[in-house]
Amino acid sequence: MVKSDQFSITPIVASSSLRTLAYEALKAAITKMDIYGRPDEVRLDERKLSQDLGVSRTPVREALTVLEQEGFVRSEARRGVFVIKKTKKEIVGMIHAWAALESMAARLACERATDAQLKSLREIFPEFYEGRPSEHIDEYSDANIRFHQTIISLGQCEVIQDLSSNLLMHVRGIRNTALRQGERAEKSIKEHVQIIKALEARKGELAEGLVREHGLGLAAHVHQYGDYLV
Amino acid sequence: MVKSDQFSITPIVASSSLRTLAYEALKAAITKMDIYGRPDEVRLDERKLSQDLGVSRTPVREALTVLEQEGFVRSEARRGVFVIKKTKKEIVGMIHAWAALESMAARLACERATDAQLKSLREIFPEFYEGRPSEHIDEYSDANIRFHQTIISLGQCEVIQDLSSNLLMHVRGIRNTALRQGERAEKSIKEHVQIIKALEARKGELAEGLVREHGLGLAAHVHQYGDYLV
DNA sequence: ATCGGGTATCTGGTATACCAATAATCTGCC
DNA sequence: GGCAGATTATTGGTATACCAGATACCCGAT
Incomplete structure (x- = not known):
């Protein structure tokens, strides 16, 4: 048969x-x-x-x-x-929640992801390491979001993934806008490198902390420069 | 008129x-x-x-x-x-997400809550400090949940509150069950005291870390003893 | 011209009828 | 007696009709 x-x-x-x-x-x-x-x-x-x-x-x-x-x-x-138009306060709250979830995902990724998976994070930013991300801001913006989504998926916690993807829908636009303000893009890329290194070294608590600080930095940035929001 | x-x-x-x-x-x-x-x-x-x-x-x-x-x-x-019957894996995932959110709330509470509000945490466990919470397990169980809800509300971040309350609905039953297993209740109450002290001292990162470890402890506990789940 | 009140109209909320796909049951042939 | 095919019943999905509250409009009295 x-x-x-x-x-x-x-x-x-x-x-x-x-x-x-x-x-x-x-x-x-x-x-x-x-x-x-x-x-x-x-x-x-x-x-x-x-x-x-x-x-x-x-x-x-x-x-x-x-x-x-x-x-x-x-x-x-x-x-x-x-x-619904989100208020600035709500957006900042969402970024806080996002930071909390992503940092936990980073911690879990250190325990659960394979070396190859963690290494794949580097490939998300093919050429931007050379510097001057602000010249390719659109591509960098997409890569930026992909980077954070990848960390969350490597955490392999479905609940966190679901909650985060929902938050991302609301915050996506703001993330892109924020990158164009001040030195945000340059600051962002440096922190990304640190995060990748911590993950590859399997330093869970360090990666967790770096991701959280990175997210809180964005929150503070929006809080300060997000006047275009209500 | x-x-x-x-x-x-x-x-x-x-x-x-x-x-x-x-x-x-x-x-x-x-x-x-x-x-x-x-x-x-x-x-x-x-x-x-x-x-x-x-x-x-x-x-x-x-x-x-x-x-x-x-x-x-x-x-x-x-x-x-x-x-829906949640699987053990899903429950553990929810507790992870919960721990992430609550720890962020603790951090925020250190910056935002008043002394009086933080002090109110102590009143949630009126007599249990004397020891032997396992003798009043039902009351303690309620107080336990109230304690964590209070921390989250003191963070004053609506997004985190909403997400957490949703998670709580799913996990509530498990939390109570876990308290009855092993030394969970005794361990739990000691950690609560530490958390309160850190909050009152406005040590944000410490409180954040303690809350996270407390939550992760519960996750590990459920992972180990939660055989009654699918 | 302005104000007040009444009426027409528009809106989301609710009830109900119908549909298609699945599952349960029946039927008849071997 | 057992099994395949047809029939019936049940279910969620969809369409539609109706309701009550809220708004907008109109018209007459002042």
Whole structure:
């Protein structure tokens, strides 16, 4: 008999329910739009969204419920659904929480990750070590986020990964902006090198501390320069 | 004319929507039931829940959506909604995340809380300092949770508070069980005293480290003794 | 012209009907 | 008696209809 293992099951499309579809569409729209650019509040109309997406209100409402849970929108009864503008205080709080989680991930990564995995952190910044990251600020910004995400994934703690990815969605834009201010980029890259060294040396507590200080530095930076936030 | 300030506006009832009502009812039912006692999976029937609660499926579904987001239930298309049993690995991960957040809260509390607020931590354990907490294990268990919640609230970071309270809901049961095993309770109370002293002395990094070690100790304990989990 | 009140309209919240996919059951052939 | 195929029942997913509160608008009295 043919062993079924020999067939690589087609991943099927399976795709997703309309609810998931609506969720992804709305989330993309929200994160893409520059919320902090416009001064007025952005209101979402369930019925209009339903029409635009070509589905009924039900999956749209369920998607909005999830987005509300995640802190992207706020629903007021018989008023409307509004895209949330985070205050500076909230952003700083998120960075604090992020720093706490990432530092713990760094500690766990020291115990759990392989040498090869830790070494892969260096490859995220291929040429930036030569200096002057501010000249390739967009590429560096992406690499920067990838770096932190990698540390978190190397911690191999699913809970931390989930919580962090949620926080990242909110903070992503700010991270990029902050890099362009002051000496943030130059400061950042030096700290990254230190972090990588600590991880490779399996110095868990040191890596943990460095990651935390790095995150707290960003928080302080935003607290000081984040006047574009509410 | 009468100044409206002279009227103390009645807080109104406002109360809540049926969705919130259903959410709270379901959450209470889930957290109250001993999930890990019974070996079989618990399935929830939307239609039955609707009847029992006396509302339609819509608010029940929305409540279930939130609970799914929070990790209490898992919904399989055309299969059913199931109460999630956390694996030991997941529980340990949650405790790790909790330790990370609480330790950051401790650090922040050192900078932000008043002396009086920090001193209030001592009042949580009125008589247990005399020793033998294992004789009043139930009271001590409650006080224990209150202690950690207080530290987090003194950090005055809303994001951390929200994330932690969510984690606590999942871990609460385990925390109590762990206290009854081995010397956990005695060990725990000694560490609490150290934590309070560090906080009162405004030694932020020390308090942070102690809280983290305390949390990691619990994680290791559960990892070792938590065989009652899957 | 301005203000007050009443009405039309719009909004999210809720109830309900229908659908498709799965699982449970039945049926009939071997 | 056992098993394959068809049928029925059940379930979550979706669409739609209706409700009540809140807002916006209109109109008449002053």
